[in-house]
Amino acid sequence: MSESKQQRVAFVTGASRGIGRAIAKRLAAPVAQGGQGRHVVLVSRSEAPLNDLKAEIEADGGAASVRAVDVADPKSLTDAIDSVINELGRLDILVNNAGITRDNLVLRMSDEEWDTVINTNLRSAFVATRAAARAMMKQRFGRICNIASTSGVIGNAGQANYAASKAGLIGLTKSVARELGAKGVTCNVIAPGFVQTDMTASLPEQVVEHVRSAMAVRNLGTPEDIAAAVAYVTSDDAGYLTGQVICVDGGLTMC
Ligand code: NAP
Numbered sequence: 196m197s198e199s200k201q202q203r204v205a206f207v208t209g210a211s212r213g214i215g216r217a218i219a220k221r222l223a224a225p226v227a228q229g230g231q232g233r234h235v236v237l238v239s240r241s242e243a244p245l246n247d248l249k250a251e252i253e254a255d256g257g258a259a260s261v262r263a264v265d266v267a268d269p270k271s272l273t274d275a276i277d278s279v280i281n282e283l284g285r286l287d288i289l290v291n292n293a294g295i296t297r298d299n300l301v302l303r304m305s306d307e308e309w310d311t312v313i314n315t316n317l318r319s320a321f322v323a324t325r326a327a328a329r330a331m332m333k334q335r336f337g338r339i340c341n342i343a344s345t346s347g348v349i350g351n352a353g354q355a356n357y358a359a360s361k362a363g364l365i366g367l368t369k370s371v372a373r374e375l376g377a378k379g380v381t382c383n384v385i386a387p388g389f390v391q392t393d394m395t396a397s398l399p400e401q402v403v404e405h406v407r408s409a410m411a412v413r414n415l416g417t418p419e420d421i422a423a424a425v426a427y428v429t430s431d432d433a434g435y436l437t438g439q440v441i442c443v444d445g446g447l448t449m450c
Pocket residue numbers: 208209210211212213214215238239240241264265266267292293294295315342343344345386387388389390391392393394395
């Protein structure tokens with residue numbers, strides 16, 4: 196096997212910005228620089244920020260490739276994973292991070308708002324897991340990490356679609372953990388609370404203050420806080436950790 200085939204390969208969705216970008220950078224950074232030394236496949240719909248991130252990762256001594264994919268399209272997502280397995284010869288780590296919100300009260304929520312969120316946040320993780328599982332089982336090694344949310348654990352008014360998608364990820368994760376554990380494949384959830392990204396940038400200041408005061412650490416998280424947890428659950432060291440929901444939320448829920 197060549198050097199590049201031995202390097203673990205990670206597929207990270209929603210890598211163009213926010214939490215996914217931080218996860219990709221952390222996984223790709225060389226071990227000597229505190230990273231995980233993975234070859235990271237950067238996935239989102241927009242290609243330009245992925246190419247910029249790939250250049251940044253390579254300048255720092257890491258390895259990356261780009262796939263511009265809409266994760267809500269099952270065929271494109273499956274084809275992208277198949278192409279990674281064919282071209283790089285393996286797939287070790289899958290991080291299902293791409294996610295959207297379409298908030299509304301349940302009485303006003305349209306079918307379209309429901310379906311778009313469920314298909315982007317939840318069905319995509321099922322499709323990607325199905326596409327990746329065979330290669331991982333054959334390798335007898337795999338790490339699947341689904342990025343849910345504390346909304347999926349405790350619910351959130353105005354987010355029935357989003358909370359359902361994230362709660363669904365938890366059920367998916369526990370089932371996949373039970374199905375694949377004996378083959379060396381683990382599956383866990385990281386559930387962020389409130390993290391400073393584009394997704395939370397438009398929240399009114401009084402909402403942010405309210406949330407901040409409910410957190411034990413009294414501060415919103417950073418994308419790097421989430422990336423640190425993902426780095427651990429996807430590491431070789433985490434083989435005995437599976438089916439878990441880890442709330443990285445500054446002590447908001449203590450779930
Ligand atoms: P963000 O800044 O809005 O970034 C979302 C990412 O997902 C972008 O890279 C976006 O890329 C990608 N994406 C969205 N729809 C996609 C699609 N159909 N196909 C492919 N990629 C798609 O959000 P974030 O705050 O980093 O959130 C990342 C994850 O953490 C999400 O699952 C979110 O639910 C979860 N989370 C966030 C928070 C928070 O406070 N920020 C809290 C709990 C959970 P393109 O637009 O370029 O496609």
